Amino acid sequence: MQSRRDFIKISALGIGGITLGSQGIPKLLGNGLFIDPVVSGMKRIPTYCEVCFWKCAAWTHVDEKGKIRKIIGNDSDPHCNGRLCPRGTGGVGVYEDKDRLTTPLIREGEVGSQRFRKASWDEALDLIADRIKEISAEHGPESIALFNHGSSGAHFTHLMKAMGSSNTAPSYAQCRGPREVGYKLTYGSVLGSPEPLDIRDSKCMVLIGSHLGENMHNGQVQEMADMIEKGADIITVDPRYSIAASKSKYWLPIKPATDIALLLAWIHVMIEENLYDQDYVKNNTIGFEQLAHHVKQMTPEWAYGITTIKPSMIRKTARLMAASAPASFVHPGRQVTWYGDDTQRTRAIAIINGLLGNWGKRGGFYFAEKVKIPKYPYPEYPTPKWDWRNILNGRFPFAALSISNTFIDATIDQEGPYQIKGWIVSGTNLPYAIPDISKFEKAAQLAKFIVVVDTMPMEITGYADVVLPECTYLERYDDLRTSPHREPYIALRAPALPPVGDSKPAAWMARELGIRLGLEAYFPWEKYEEVLEWQLNKVGSSLEEMHEIGIKRFPRKSGPLYQPENELPLFSTPSGKIELYSQQLADTGFDPLPNYTEHATPPEGYYRLNYGRAPMHTFSRTSNNPYLADLMDENFVWVHPKVAAKWNLETGQKVYLKNQDGVKSEFPIKVRVTERIRWDSVFMVHGFGHSNKQLTQAVGKGASDNHLITDVKIDPIMGATGMRGNFVTFIVDATT
Numbered sequence: 001m002q003s004r005r006d007f008i009k010i011s012a013l014g015i016g017g018i019t020l021g022s023q024g025i026p027k028l029l030g031n032g033l034f035i036d037p038v039v040s041g042m043k044r045i046p047t048y049c050e051v052c053f054w055k056c057a058a059w060t061h062v063d064e065k066g067k068i069r070k071i072i073g074n075d076s077d078p079h080c081n082g083r084l085c086p087r088g089t090g091g092v093g094v095y096e097d098k099d100r101l102t103t104p105l106i107r108e109g110e111v112g113s114q115r116f117r118k119a120s121w122d123e124a125l126d127l128i129a130d131r132i133k134e135i136s137a138e139h140g141p142e143s144i145a146l147f148n149h150g151s152s153g154a155h156f157t158h159l160m161k162a163m164g165s166s167n168t169a170p171s172y173a174q175c176r177g178p179r180e181v182g183y184k185l186t187y188g189s190v191l192g193s194p195e196p197l198d199i200r201d202s203k204c205m206v207l208i209g210s211h212l213g214e215n216m217h218n219g220q221v222q223e224m225a226d227m228i229e230k231g232a233d234i235i236t237v238d239p240r241y242s243i244a245a246s247k248s249k250y251w252l253p254i255k256p257a258t259d260i261a262l263l264l265a266w267i268h269v270m271i272e273e274n275l276y277d278q279d280y281v282k283n284n285t286i287g288f289e290q291l292a293h294h295v296k297q298m299t300p301e302w303a304y305g306i307t308t309i310k311p312s313m314i315r316k317t318a319r320l321m322a323a324s325a326p327a328s329f330v331h332p333g334r335q336v337t338w339y340g341d342d343t344q345r346t347r348a349i350a351i352i353n354g355l356l357g358n359w360g361k362r363g364g365f366y367f368a369e370k371v372k373i374p375k376y377p378y379p380e381y382p383t384p385k386w387d388w389r390n391i392l393n394g395r396f397p398f399a400a401l402s403i404s405n406t407f408i409d410a411t412i413d414q415e416g417p418y419q420i421k422g423w424i425v426s427g428t429n430l431p432y433a434i435p436d437i438s439k440f441e442k443a444a445q446l447a448k449f450i451v452v453v454d455t456m457p458m459e460i461t462g463y464a465d466v467v468l469p470e471c472t473y474l475e476r477y478d479d480l481r482t483s484p485h486r487e488p489y490i491a492l493r494a495p496a497l498p499p500v501g502d503s504k505p506a507a508w509m510a511r512e513l514g515i516r517l518g519l520e521a522y523f524p525w526e527k528y529e530e531v532l533e534w535q536l537n538k539v540g541s542s543l544e545e546m547h548e549i550g551i552k553r554f555p556r557k558s559g560p561l562y563q564p565e566n567e568l569p570l571f572s573t574p575s576g577k578i579e580l581y582s583q584q585l586a587d588t589g590f591d592p593l594p595n596y597t598e599h600a601t602p603p604e605g606y607y608r609l610n611y612g613r614a615p616m617h618t619f620s621r622t623s624n625n626p627y628l629a630d631l632m633d634e635n636f637v638w639v640h641p642k643v644a645a646k647w648n649l650e651t652g653q654k655v656y657l658k659n660q661d662g663v664k665s666e667f668p669i670k671v672r673v674t675e676r677i678r679w680d681s682v683f684m685v686h687g688f689g690h691s692n693k694q695l696t697q698a699v700g701k702g703a704s705d706n707h708l709i710t711d712v713k714i715d716p717i718m719g720a721t722g723m724r725g726n727f728v729t730f731i732v733d734a735t736t
């Protein structure tokens with residue numbers, strides 16, 4: 001059996017291996033600055049990682065010359081247990097990247113070109129404030145939309161609300177939105193991040209497309225290693241032989257886009273063979289009879305014809321899941337915007353979890369809790385006259401958060417009553433993150449004004465009228481991390497070094513803009529530390545203490561981690577029970593029980609475009625990182641040997657890809673011939689194929705999946721963008 005260390009392969013990336021002995025104590029100076037612990041000539045400053053959204057708490061070690069020597073995990077943090085993933089360790093490269101943005105820029109060339117001139121902060125901020133005032137005067141502040149992802153978004157969200165706009169869109173409709181809605185409909189609550197999965201104590205975990213191991217969500221990967229060490233079982237359903245598949249008892253190489261049929265057949269077996277938790281279902285769910293009737297004909301034999309998974313395997317895996325219950329669950333997934341019926345797929349997963357009776361059970365789902373940090377006493381925000389719900393006008397009735405693509409549509413719309421005219425984009429590389437690039441381009445051309453806040457010159461910065469350079473997470477304070485976990489924790493992010501060049505934190509930018517917009521009442525502080533100090537004092541801590549410990553644990557207040565045996569849980573659904581049958585969906589004209597619907601299959605000579613993560617990269621943000629590029633500097637297109645033989649392809653050969661709509665990849669990509677992908681699909685790691693020449697390391701390396709995703713399957717229940725219904729073929733002569 002593989003040890004956790006081997007499995008996670010958390011490397012030091014060759015960065016100085018100096019160890020920190022005893023802990024030093026930070027000193028508070030009269031001017032509010034801190035002297036952080038100095039040990040062996042190194043300062044140690046707390047942070048939480050921004051290389052992905054798992055937000056592991058860490059220590060940045062800085063030597064006497066002001067060089068970051070390493071970033072290591074904080075031992076007290078349950079997100080990382082003292083060990084960062086390769087990307088978090090490689091955070092040093094985020095700081096050191098030579099291509100970073102270091103000064104505000106004002107566009108000189110066409111929209112989408114990368115021609116800018118340098119500007120002072122005053123000039124850039126004055127220009128933005130003037131344009132926001134103009135657009136607000138003409139169209140109302142609601143016509144400004146914020147696209148945001150990551151910690152900086154909170155500062156601009158505050159500014160937007162102070163201006164009178166709640167049109168802010170996180171990466172929700174391209175990520176976990178359908179899962180949250182599927183769970184809300186079934187259990188009455190969303191799952192959030194980290195998902196409250198009791199992986200370490202589970203006896204059986206089922207992964208439907210979740211590729212833990214490549215998806216490096218740290219705590220989950222570590223707990224998965226723990227459960228493997230304890231001899232627990234994993235069942236992986238994936239058309240690709242993923243890392244998780246290689247650690248699994250059963251790998252089910254499903255025909256893509258047919259998972260709902262498999263899930264329904266599993267439900268069939270559980271009911272038919274009385275494998276489900278009958279007491280639990282009787283006491284805690286509604287709609288069982290309708291469910292049993294619904295799946296009556298959905299036998300493993302029926303599913304075999306759809307999924308290509310043998311009936312015996314479907315039965316065997318259903319029995320294994322049930323035998324391990326309640327310490328058994330189907331992982332609800334993370335990036336779940338696949339085929340447009342994603343809320344329904346998550347509903348099917350939630351129903352199976354209901355039958356296994358694993359809510360509030362050890363080895364199933366635990367009850368997570370977070371620290372409630374009091375809101376800083378800002379004046380009340382003005383009430384916007386309209387928001388994204390008006391744009392939707394009744395479409396996607398279960399959308400719980402705004403949908404980024406809605407703002408793109410509302411920017412293109414020149415007639416409707418609810419138009420978007422200006423964009424603030426913070427921490428998201430939209431042309432590489434939102435599918436249907438031609439629509440994005442059209443909207444970007446029509447927007448009257450675009451501000452982009454980023455740390456790097458990315459593709460999105462090319463569309464900006466003004467680019468504001470943010471310093472990295474290693475050079476700034478941000479909000480306290482309060483993510484829920486088994487126990488409530490807070491984590492501090494503090495600057496390890498002053499910002500490089502003329503880059504600044506988002507909190508500072510939002511305040512400067514606020515003042516220029518006459519909103520100083522919403523920014524009654526000079527430095528963001530004041531807000532943090534106020535909040536920390538309210539929960540019985542201080543910046544001084546947090547500089548010393550980085551992460552602070554609080555006692556649970558919400559009750560036990562698991563459901564007490566003698567009490568029934570109360571769910572926040574209309575019925576107060578787990579809704580196997582959803583009256584809410586029936587009332588709004590949707591299937592109250594999940595159904596399998598057939599999706600298009602690739603035309604002759606085309607293969608389904610499948611994409612995902614690599615352990616050492618995060619989306620498009622790390623491809624230029626010198627340390628992480630050292631581990632992997634381009635993506636490959638995975639091709640099954642049978643397909644390779646048909647096309648005469650060899651590993652290392654460069655091809656262009658062309659999709660069903662005739663869109664060709666911007667760059668060629670190297671072939672990797674491998675049995676690890678089904679013959680009907682190809683796979684590529686998302687986030688490569690950069691076109692911005694200022695990304696000197698990453699430009700032109702590999703290809704971008706997002707450019708080939710032009711057929712978008714919108715989820716009618718909540719509006720997410722299904723991205724896996726695209727097919728590609730090869731252009732073999734890569735010189736044409």
Ligand SMILES: Nc1nc2c(c(=O)[nH]1)N[C@H]1C(S)=C(S)[C@@H](COP(=O)(O)OP(=O)(O)OC[C@H]3O[C@@H](n4cnc5c(=O)[nH]c(N)nc54)[C@H](O)[C@@H]3O)O[C@H]1N2
Nearest residue numbers: 149174175335427428429433453454458619620621686706
């Ligand atoms: N085709 C395709 N599209 C996808 C996905 C996919 O797999 N394939 N995945 C989807 C998923 S699950 C998600 S969550 C989204 C992710 O979408 P994004 O979050 O947009 O991902 P990135 O491409 O990494 O872009 C992040 C941007 O933030 C910048 N940035 C990094 N750190 C900071 C910072 O501290 N401050 C500021 N201001 N900017 C910073 C980076 O330079 C980069 O421009 O993409 C979604 N879209």
Ligand SMILES: Nc1nc2c(c(=O)[nH]1)N[C@H]1C(S)=C(S)[C@@H](COP(=O)(O)OP(=O)(O)OC[C@H]3O[C@@H](n4cnc5c(=O)[nH]c(N)nc54)[C@H](O)[C@@H]3O)O[C@H]1N2
Nearest residue numbers: 209210211215216237240256257334335612614615618619
């Ligand atoms: N290293 C690294 N880790 C990350 C990130 C990162 O950028 N880098 N991003 C984080 C974020 S924001 C997210 S949302 C998660 C996403 O990570 P996950 O939610 O775990 O994975 P997905 O990207 O949804 O799924 C990818 C897997 O689905 C399989 N798949 C494709 N089509 C089908 C199908 O039809 N059926 C089935 N059953 N499987 C299919 C693919 O082969 C692949 O193995 O990763 C997180 N972790």
Ligand code: SF4
Nearest residue numbers: 049052055056085088
């Ligand atoms: S999982 Fe890795 S990249 Fe994500 S926050 Fe943790 S260390 Fe950083």
Ligand SMILES: [Mo]
Nearest residue numbers: 175176334335
């Ligand atoms: Mo995501």
